[in-house]
Amino acid sequence: MKISELTPEIVKDYCGISDSDSDDIITALISAAKAYIKGYTGLDDSQCDEHEDLTIACMVLVNDMFTQRDYTLSLHRQVAPTVKTILSMYAVNHLG
Numbered sequence: 001m002k003i004s005e006l007t008p009e010i011v012k013d014y015c016g017i018s019d020s021d022s023d024d025i026i027t028a029l030i031s032a033a034k035a036y037i038k039g040y041t042g043l044d045d046s047q048c049d050e051h052e053d054l055t056i057a058c059m060v061l062v063n064d065m066f067t068q069r070d071y072t073l074s075l076h077r078q079v080a081p082t083v084k085t086i087l088s089m090y091a092v093n094h095l096g
Contacts, residue, residue: 002049003037003058006030015063026062033061042093057086 001010008026012018017026037054038044048054060083078084 014059029062057083
């Protein structure tokens, strides 16, 4: 599945969210997760669609954004290793 094909229903199913009133929130979180992925990797929308594993990374990010709504951050909180690995594989804007 391409990252552009993600819908709130697909993401809610993946994340186990049953609240039908959360569609607007999930839509906003999908947009934010896509922006994060594009910023991290340097890929554009069409390039992101070439890598189906970025769809999983997007859903993991949305789930994290939905469940972790704290204003303060733990010093030990990091991006999930799976997400970081997937994004790093396609990063064109990071020097090694």
